[in-house]
Amino acid sequence: MKVLSKKFDGFLEHVLDEHNARRKDEKNYVSQDMVDVLLDLASDPNLEVKLERHGVKAFTQDLLAGGTESSAVTVEWAISELLKKPELFGKATEELDRVIGQSRWVTEKDIPDLPYIEAIVKETMRMHPVAPMLVPRCAREDCKVAGYDIQKGTRVLVNVWTIGRDPALWEKPEEFYPDRFVGKDIDVKGHDYELLPFGSGRRMCPGYSLGLKVIQSNLANLLHGYKWKLPNDVKPEELDMDEIFGLSTPRKIPLVAIVEPRLPRHLYSL
Numbered sequence: 001m002k003v004l005s006k007k008f009d010g011f012l013e014h015v016l017d018e019h020n021a022r023r024k025d026e027k028n029y030v031s032q033d034m035v036d037v038l039l040d041l042a043s044d045p046n047l048e049v050k051l052e053r054h055g056v057k058a059f060t061q062d063l064l065a066g067g068t069e070s071s072a073v074t075v076e077w078a079i080s081e082l083l084k085k086p087e088l089f090g091k092a093t094e095e096l097d098r099v100i101g102q103s104r105w106v107t108e109k110d111i112p113d114l115p116y117i118e119a120i121v122k123e124t125m126r127m128h129p130v131a132p133m134l135v136p137r138c139a140r141e142d143c144k145v146a147g148y149d150i151q152k153g154t155r156v157l158v159n160v161w162t163i164g165r166d167p168a169l170w171e172k173p174e175e176f177y178p179d180r181f182v183g184k185d186i187d188v189k190g191h192d193y194e195l196l197p198f199g200s201g202r203r204m205c206p207g208y209s210l211g212l213k214v215i216q217s218n219l220a221n222l223l224h225g226y227k228w229k230l231p232n233d234v235k236p237e238e239l240d241m242d243e244i245f246g247l248s249t250p251r252k253i254p255l256v257a258i259v260e261p262r263l264p265r266h267l268y269s270l
């Protein structure tokens with residue numbers, strides 16, 4: 001852990017030095033990214049809560065750690081679930097061909113016109129929340145929840161994994177069935193308590209909007225641009241769906257799949 005922390009710190013020091021050099025050297029400097037914005041704040045003497053260099057590094061590390069693995073893991077689960085139910089690829093590509101056509105890639109602006117892709121993402125987050133028990137809470141006062149007495153100071157975990165598979169809330173909860181969300185208002189923004197992949201309340205994920213866009217547009221492009229299948233000898237029902245619990249909840253065995261392009265060749269060249 002210490003070795004890793006040192007390595008990461010070396011990288012962050014380099015990122016900050018690089019950004020500071022540009023701030024100093026460029027005549028008409030304008031901030032271009034999040035590190036620039038944080039360094040601008042750190043150099044503001046009037047800030048009520050002073051931001052120091054180590055704070056800028058911590059923020060940057062948080063954004064990298066929180067914003068990369070979570071999205072990648074969700075996309076990998078979505079493709080895994082689809083490979084187990086290959087008939088759903090057809091529904092997704094029908095929508096993509098109708099809305100986007102075959103002559104271009106999907107952009108962020110297209111997402112509101114792709115309700116089936118959105119439904120696949122919600123269904124994936126219902127069954128595979130990245131943080132299955134969110135971040136631990138602490139009861140600030142004695143209270144009663146569902147008839148249980150919770151003492152002030154108790155550490156409380158909200159098990160969103162179990163809520164997402166509760167038969168009292170979901171019909172056939174073990175089935176991956178994106179259509180359950182089509183035409184429904186239920187969202188992942190922390191108001192519908194049966195679906196809380198980003199948590200809820202004041203400590204809800206601050207990156208949820210970015211995270212959602214990254215997942216939706218990456219998944220949409222992976223489905224639009226490629227035909228997916230399992231390697232020859234693996235049947236959909238044999239695909240292992242074990243997960244491992246850690247900082248996030250990825251597949252225990254990384255997914256292996258075969259892809260073939262489904263758009264005109266020139267779209268794949270840089």
Ligand code: HEM
Pocket residue numbers: 062063064066067068070071074130131134135136197198199200201202203204205206207208210211212215
């Ligand atoms: C698929 C994408 C993501 C998922 C599923 C996800 C999920 C979560 C969850 C469940 C929490 C805990 C919320 C709670 O306990 O109520 C959290 C916290 C957090 N997330 Fe995300 N996240 C995602 C993307 C991102 C992105 C893109 C960023 C930043 C760029 C980010 C940064 C953070 C940070 C900094 C926290 C801690 C907030 C705090 O403790 O106050 N996350 N995230």
